[in-house]
Amino acid sequence: MSEGDVSSAIFKILEKELKKFNKFIPSDFFLNLKENLGPDLDKAIEKSGYISKSKYDSIKKLVDELEERITLLEKD
Numbered sequence: 001m002s003e004g005d006v007s008s009a010i011f012k013i014l015e016k017e018l019k020k021f022n023k024f025i026p027s028d029f030f031l032n033l034k035e036n037l038g039p040d041l042d043k044a045i046e047k048s049g050y051i052s053k054s055k056y057d058s059i060k061k062l063v064d065e066l067e068e069r070i071t072l073l074e075k076d
Contacts, residue, residue, distance in 0.1 A: 006050060007041045 015030050042052070051059075 006045050007038060010041065011038075 011030070011034050014033070018025060018030075046052075
């Protein structure tokens, strides 16, 4: 599960549980919650070992390019 999936799942659970109090919650509450807490939540998730798919893809691309360069150097 990616970092974005985890934070999205957490917000969905919060939304589901807090909808019980729908009368008392402003309509844009969940959007504001996600915008304000999302970055902090993503940082906390990343500290626990998860990274975003885009970060993983960019690191994987660098590793693949380095491995290719090493292979070419070994052939020479």
